[in-house]
Amino acid sequence: MSRRVQYLDELGSRGMHIDFYDPGAERHPLPTYPYHWAPKGLMTRRQLRTSGLRPGGQTPVAQILWKHRNASGRTQRRVAFLYDTGKAKPNREATPAAPHPDRKQAK
Numbered sequence: 001m002s003r004r005v006q007y008l009d010e011l012g013s014r015g016m017h018i019d020f021y022d023p024g025a026e027r028h029p030l031p032t033y034p035y036h037w038a039p040k041g042l043m044t045r046r047q048l049r050t051s052g053l054r055p056g057g058q059t060p061v062a063q064i065l066w067k068h069r070n071a072s073g074r075t076q077r078r079v080a081f082l083y084d085t086g087k088a089k090p091n092r093e094a095t096p097a098a099p100h101p102d103r104k105q106a107k
Contacts, residue, residue: 051085
């Protein structure tokens with residue numbers, strides 16, 4: 001499923017090369033978007049958690065790639081996987097922890 005970003009498509013049609021924009025997964029194994037340009041309906045694991053959701057066993061449907069310069073000045077390529085919000089499930093409710101058998105309970 002190709003999710004195109006109209007603005008990035010327009011830039012590409014003008015001859016501009018956009019790093020990490022590959023919505024058809026022709027150059028990368030998953031559809032790929034630049035940092036801050038993920039289409040609506042796709043979220044990272046952290047964004048899902050903030051929204052009270054979890055991936056729910058689904059595999060990533062796309063990725064975000066960007067370059068990051070670390071403290072030593074080296075440029076690294078970073079990745080964040082994107083999940084379909086329509087298939088995401090609500091977070092599970094945490095159960096209370098069982099008491100440890102070797103510790104006394106506080107009263």
